Each structure stands twice: as structure tokens, then as C-alpha cells.
């Protein structure tokens with residue numbers, strides 16, 4: 582018998598940073614002949630990456646693999662300063678789709694390093710965001726995995742220690758390192774709340790609420806997505822069986838056999854149609870109930886390099902075909918009114 586109910590977390594799925602990055606890369610494939618290059622996966626989701634590969638985007642992990650003069654986008658996770666500068670030297674145009682909330686942490690690293698602080702950066706070694714952030718001041722940063730804590734951290738001056746974090750950590754694992762740091766270094770300097778972003782904390786709050794009613798929780802998202810994996814950990818910490826699934830095909834029948842209420846959510850880079858397909862597969866007897874913990878209205882504008890490019894193109898086109906009536910909005914004015922789901926649908930048609 583299928584589960585009685587799917588409890589659908591809200592918010593879930595695309596955050597404002599992912600929305601911006603997907604729309605930005607969509608503009609790139611519309612403006613330039615393929616291939617368009619992208620340094621690292623634009624966002625950590627297999628389906629999204631494949632959708633862009635299908636329309637001629639080539640993802641590279643080394644900026645040297647970008648041919649001279651080609652258009653290149655840098656991913657939402659933020660890139661090391663050397664990557665940005667070598668992209669600027671090689672590429673015809675560089676659009677940096679870094680999320681502004683990651684940029685904020687990069688700025689903070691530079692600011693604290695310039696003031697002579699030793700920085701504890703809580704993050705996952707090897708993750709794109711951590712690599713880019715640590716590269717801002719490698720001589721001043723010690724990367725600390727949330728699971729291991731501060732064991733090996735021994736600052737020269739314990740009164741000049743700063744604590745920063747990857748934006749997508751689990752709230753509890755971040756809190757554990759914070760407690761340890763405040764105990765060992767009472768003067769530790771950090772952001773007023775934490776560097777965990779609004780999307781991370783909201784999605785984790787929603788999963789925590791799911792654990793109160795669900796006996797199984799499914800999290801849609803890719804293995805490479807740090808915030809997705811954090812959602813699974815949060816669900817398990819709440820005592821509920823939880824699994825990450827790429828899509829509907831990852832679901833095992835045995836998981837559903839003993840479940841009555843299935844909690845369902847998605848990481849910040851997972852498209853919502855994958856969630857809808859999971860609902861169709863579960864086909865709950867009593868339908869779907871929404872569990873909403875908060876509303877999100879965050880919007881991040883397109884990267885400045887892309888806005889300048891689009892503005893220049895628009896002016897060129899209008900010079901040839903007559904100016905647009907002043908009351909009529911151009912594509913940049915409308916950016917807030919379309920979303921990444923529509924962008925992905927547009928490139929699917931375009932390809």
C-alpha cells in the first residue's frame with residue numbers, strides 16, 4: 582500500500598544564488614555561439630549541469646582548459662582570486678556568477694587576514710566553495726572540518742582568532758565548532774549570527790519540522806551538493822530514516838513499504854520538477870500537505886559583467902531597429918519577473 586501522505590517542505594529547492602547563476606548561464610548560451618565555458622559546475626546538481634551541457638556548455642575544473650578568447654562563466658560557489666585573474670587574462674568575457682553571500686565571506690576573510698587575525702574556517706575540504714574561500718588568504722586560514730573540530734588549531738595569539746564558515750553547513754555541526762571556539766578563545770571574532778546563509782538555515786528548519794510527523798524523509802539533490810547532504814544529516818539527527826535521492830529513479834521500494842508519512846524536500850540546487858516526479862511516484866493515498874516554516878523573497882540581480890554586456894547589446898540592437906518605447910521594459914528590467922525554472926525550460930526548447 583502506498584504511503585498515506587507526502588509532507589512537502591517549504592522552503593525547498595532553488596535559493597536566490599542558484600536562481601541568479603542559472604539565469605546568468607542561460608543568458609550566456611543565448612548570447613554566445615557554443616561552446617560557452619563554465620569553471621566548475623554552475624551549481625551542484627547533475628540534472629542542471631546536463632541541461633547546460635546539452636546546449637553546448639563545457640564545464641572545466643582548470644581555467645587553462647578554456648581556449649583563449651572564449652566566453653567563460655565562474656560558478657556560484659565562488660572562485661579563488663588566481664582563477665578569476667587567469668580567467669580574465671585568457672577569456673573573451675568573464676562573468677562571475679558567485680553568490681553574493683559567498684562573496685561576503687570572501688570579503689570577511691580578506692578583512693580579518695589584513696587585520697592580523699588567524700582564521701578558523703569551518704568547511705568541507707575539497708568543496709568548491711571552501712577552496713575558493715581559503716584561497717583568499719591561505720596563509721591566515723586553517724580549514725576545520727565540522728566533524729573533527731579544533732583539535733589541531735594552535736594560534737600564535739589566542740586573542741586574535743576569527744571564526745568563519747562555509748555557507749551550507751548543518752546548523753548543529755556549525756554550533757558545535759562555535760561552542761568549542763568560544764570556550765577555547767573567548768575573544769573569538771565572528772559574524773553577528775553566522776555565515777550559514779538564509780537558504781541553508783530555512784531548509785534545515787523545514788526538515789526539522791518534517792521530523793515531527795514523517796517516518797521517512799527524502800531529500801532530492803546531488804551527492805556533490807553540500808547543503809543537500811546537510812539536510813539528510815538534519816533529518817537523521819531528528820531520528821527519522823532519511824535518504825538523498827538524485828531523482829525518482831533512486832527511490833527503493835522497501836523504503837516506502839513501511840512509511841505512512843513521507844517528508845519530502847530538495848537541496849538548494851535541485852529543480853522542482855524532480856520533486857514533482859517523486860510525488861507522482863509515491864502517489865500518496867491522502868495526497869500532499871505543505872509544511873511551510875517561512876517565506877523567502879530574496880532576489881539576487883545578475884552579475885554586473887553580464888548586466889553591462891546585456892545593456893550594451895540592447896543598445897546596439899535598438900540603435901539598428903529604433904529605440905524601445907520608454908515605458909516598455911527591457912530584458913534586464915524584467916529579470917526579477919522570471920525564474921530559473923523558466924530559464925531551464927527555455928534552454929531545453931532552445932537546444
Ligand code: SF4
Nearest residue numbers: 596598680682748778
Ligand atoms: S545556498 Fe546560500 S550561499 Fe549557496 S548559492 Fe544559495 S543562497 Fe548563496
